[in-house]
Amino acid sequence: MTATANAAALALGDDALVLSHRLGEWAGHAPVLEEDVALANIALDLLGQARVLLSLVGDEDELAYLREERAFRNLQLVEQPNGDFAHTIARQLYFSLYQRLLYAQLAVTDGEFAGLAAKAVKEVAYHQDHAEHWTERLGDGTAESHERMQRACDALWRFTGEMFQPIEGLDIDWQALEASWMEAVTAVLERATLTMPAGPRAGGWAAGAGRQGLHTESFGRMLAEMQHLHRSHPGASW
Amino acid sequence: MTAVTADTYEAVFEAAVAADERIEPRDWMPDAYRATLVRQMAQHAHSEIIGMQPEANWITRAPSLRRKAILMAKVQDEAGHGLYLYSAAETLGTSREELLDKLHTGRQRYSSIFNYPTLTWADVGAIGWLVDGAAITNQVPLCRCSYGPYARAMVRICKEESFHQRQGYELLLTLSQGTPAQHEMAQDAVNRWWWPSLMMFGPPDDESAHSVQSMAWKIKRHSNDELRQRFVDICVPQAEALGLALPDPDLRWNEQRGHHDFGAIDWAEFQDVLKGNGPCNEERITQRRLAHEEGAWVREAAVAYAAKHQAQHAKPGEATA
Amino acid sequence: MSSSTDWPLWEVFVRSRRGLSHTHAGSLHAPDAEMALRNARDLYTRRNEGVSIWVVPSTSITASSPDEKDPFFESAADKPYRHPTFYEIPEGVKHL
Numbered sequence: 001m002t003a004t005a006n007a008a009a010l011a012l013g014d015d016a017l018v019l020s021h022r023l024g025e026w027a028g029h030a031p032v033l034e035e036d037v038a039l040a041n042i043a044l045d046l047l048g049q050a051r052v053l054l055s056l057v058g059d060e061d062e063l064a065y066l067r068e069e070r071a072f073r074n075l076q077l078v079e080q081p082n083g084d085f086a087h088t089i090a091r092q093l094y095f096s097l098y099q100r101l102l103y104a105q106l107a108v109t110d111g112e113f114a115g116l117a118a119k120a121v122k123e124v125a126y127h128q129d130h131a132e133h134w135t136e137r138l139g140d141g142t143a144e145s146h147e148r149m150q151r152a153c154d155a156l157w158r159f160t161g162e163m164f165q166p167i168e169g170l171d172i173d174w175q176a177l178e179a180s181w182m183e184a185v186t187a188v189l190e191r192a193t194l195t196m197p198a199g200p201r202a203g204g205w206a207a208g209a210g211r212q213g214l215h216t217e218s219f220g221r222m223l224a225e226m227q228h229l230h231r232s233h234p235g236a237s238w
Numbered sequence: 239m240t241a242v243t244a245d246t247y248e249a250v251f252e253a254a255v256a257a258d259e260r261i262e263p264r265d266w267m268p269d270a271y272r273a274t275l276v277r278q279m280a281q282h283a284h285s286e287i288i289g290m291q292p293e294a295n296w297i298t299r300a301p302s303l304r305r306k307a308i309l310m311a312k313v314q315d316e317a318g319h320g321l322y323l324y325s326a327a328e329t330l331g332t333s334r335e336e337l338l339d340k341l342h343t344g345r346q347r348y349s350s351i352f353n354y355p356t357l358t359w360a361d362v363g364a365i366g367w368l369v370d371g372a373a374i375t376n377q378v379p380l381c382r383c384s385y386g387p388y389a390r391a392m393v394r395i396c397k398e399e400s401f402h403q404r405q406g407y408e409l410l411l412t413l414s415q416g417t418p419a420q421h422e423m424a425q426d427a428v429n430r431w432w433w434p435s436l437m438m439f440g441p442p443d444d445e446s447a448h449s450v451q452s453m454a455w456k457i458k459r460h461s462n463d464e465l466r467q468r469f470v471d472i473c474v475p476q477a478e479a480l481g482l483a484l485p486d487p488d489l490r491w492n493e494q495r496g497h498h499d500f501g502a503i504d505w506a507e508f509q510d511v512l513k514g515n516g517p518c519n520e521e522r523i524t525q526r527r528l529a530h531e532e533g534a535w536v537r538e539a540a541v542a543y544a545a546k547h548q549a550q551h552a553k554p555g556e557a558t559a
Numbered sequence: 560m561s562s563s564t565d566w567p568l569w570e571v572f573v574r575s576r577r578g579l580s581h582t583h584a585g586s587l588h589a590p591d592a593e594m595a596l597r598n599a600r601d602l603y604t605r606r607n608e609g610v611s612i613w614v615v616p617s618t619s620i621t622a623s624s625p626d627e628k629d630p631f632f633e634s635a636a637d638k639p640y641r642h643p644t645f646y647e648i649p650e651g652v653k654h655l
Contacts, residue, residue, distance in 0.1 A: 032588070038597070187577075
C-alpha cells in the first residue's frame with residue numbers, strides 16, 4: 001500500500017479500535033442485560049474492522065499497543081468517555097451514521113478499501129439501527145430521558161465537524177457526505193422529538209485535530225490502561 | 239382438588255422422572271421441585287452475570303487485539319447465558335425482575351468463585367481453564383436434567399461454552415511457555431484458582447443439604463464428590479501439558495482407586511466466602527446493583543416510549559410459517 | 560418503581576435456515592416488538608444460527624393445558640392410518 005493509503009487505513013482503523021475499546025468498558029455495566037449483549041456485538045464488529053485495517057498497515061498489536069497518543073489518527077468523537085447511556089448512544093448515532101455513509105461510498109469505489117467496506121457496511125447498518133432506535137426511545141421516552149438525550153446530543157455536537165475533514169487517499173465527496181449526514185441526523189432527532197444542537201461543530205482545536213494526532217485529555221488515560229500490560233512485557237507473545 | 243387426584247398427578251410426575259422423560263412448564267410438579275428448580279436456575283443465572291465482572295475487569299487491558307476480541311466475546315456469552323437461564327426460570331412463573339431483586343438484596347446466591355479477584359492477566363486464563371472447566375463438569379450432566387427448559391438452556395450453554403475453556407487453556411499455555419515473568423504469572427494464577435475451583439462442586443456429599451432429593455428428581459445427576467473427583471482426574475494431565483504445577487503436595491495417583499488422591503479442602507474458607515466475607519463479595523453485588531439502578535431511567539424510558547407508540551408498531555409481520 | 564421499568568416477556572422463534580420452520584428458541588425481555596427483534600438477533604443468533612426471527616408477546620400465546628392432554632392428543636394417537644407405516648406393501652414395490 002502507498003503511504004497515503006496507510007494513513008487512511010490508520011485513520012479508519014483507529015476510529016474502530018478506539019470506539020470498540022470504549023464500548024468494551026460497558027461490559028457488566030449496561031442498563032439491562034440485553035444491552036450488554038448488544039453493545040458487545042457492536043464492540044466486536046468494530047474490533048474486527050480495526051484488526052483488518054491495522055493489519056493492512058503493519059502488525060496490529062504493535063500499532064495498537066506501542067504507538068504514543070500523538071500517533072493515533074482517530075476522531076476525537078470516538079475517544080470521548082462513555083458518560084451515561086444517552087452519551088454513549090449519541091456518540092453511536094453520530095459515528096455510525098458517518099461510518100455507514102463513508103463505507104457505503106468506499107464499497108463502490110475500486111480502492112484498497114472496497115472489499116472490507118462492503119463487509120463492514122452491513123455491520124455498521126446494524127449499529128446505526130441500534131443507535132437510532134435508542135435515540136428515539138430516550139428522546140421520546142420520559143422527561144428525564146429526553147433531557148439526558150438532548151444534553152448528550154448537544155455535548156458531543158462540537159466533535160462532529162471533524163468527521164468531514166477529508167482523509168487523503170479516500171475517493172470520497174466529503175461535502176456530499178456531510179450533507180447526507182446532516183440530513184440523516186436531522187431526521188432521527190426530529191423523530192426522537194429532540195432539537196438539533198445549535199453550537200459550533202468544531203473549535204479551532206477540534207477541526208481535523210484527531211486526524212492530525214491531537215486528542216482530548218481522557219484519551220491519554222484510555223491508552224495508558226489499554227497499553228500498560230503489553231508494554232510491561234516488551235517482546236512477549238500473548 | 240381431591241387427594242386421589244393429587245396422588246395421581248404425583249404418580250404421573252414420578253413416573254415421568256423415572257422414565258427419564260422431561261417435565262415441561264405446564265405439567266404438574268411438586269411444590270418443592272418447583273422451588274428447588276427456581277433456586278438452582280436463579281443461582282446459575284446469577285453466577286453467569288456476576289461472573290462477567292472478574293473477566294470484564296481485563297477487557298480494557300487485554301494485551302493483544304486477538305485476546306481482546308476473545309475476551310469480549312466470552313463475557314458477552316456470559317450475559318447471554320444468564321439470559322437463557324433467567325428465561326428458563328421464568329417458565330416457572332418467577333419474573334427476572336424478582337430474581338434480580340433477590341440477588342441484589344442477598345436473598346439468592348451466585349457461585350462463590352466469583353468473589354475472588356482477578357489480579358493479573360493470567361487469571362483470565364485460569365478462570366477459563368479451571369473455573370469454566372469445573373462449570374462444564376457440573377453442567378454437562380444438566381443437559382439431561384429432568385426439567386425441559388433448564389435442560390434445553392444447558393444444551394445451548396454447553397455448546398457455546400466449549401470455546402471458553404479452550405481459550406483459557408491456550409492463554410495459560412502461551413504464558414507458561416513465554417518469558418519467565420509470564421510463566422510465573424501463570425503459575426501464580428493457578429495457585430490462587432485451584433482450590434476455589436475445587437470448592438465449586440459444593441460441600442462434601444455427607445454435608446450437602448439438598449443433594450439427595452435433587453438427585454432423585456434428576457435436577458442433579460451426579461454427587462458433588464463424584465464430579466470433583468472427575469474434575470481433578472481431568473486436570474492433572476492437563477496441568478502437566480501446561481508445564482504448571484497444581485498447588486497440592488498430596489496430589490497423587492491412587493492405583494487402587496483408579497483416581498487421584500488430593501489434599502483436604504479448606505471448607506472454613508468456603509463457608510466464610512459464602513457468608514459474604516470473600517475478597518470481592520461487596521464489590522460484585524455493588525457493581526451489579528449500581529448497573530441496575532443507574533439503568534432504571536433507560537428501562538423506564540423504553541417502557542414509556544412503547545406505551546406512546548404501541549399503535550404505530552402494531553403492524554403485521556410474516557403471515558404464515 | 561419496578562413496574563415502570565419492567566419490560567414484558569417475548570417468545571423467540573428462529574428459522575435456522577431456509578427450508579425449515581421457525582422453532583422456539585427461548586424468551587427475552589424487550590420494551591416493544593422492534594426492540595424484541597433486535598434483542599433476539601443479538602441473543603439467539605450470535606453464531607449465525609438464524610435467517611429469520613419471529614417474536615411474540617408471551618401473553619399472546621394460548622397453550623393447551625396438560626389437563627386437556629388426553630382429549631387433545633389422544634384422538635390423534637388412535638388414527639394409525641394417518642401414518643405410512645400402517646399400510647402393508649408387497650416387497651419389491653418401489654416409490655411408495
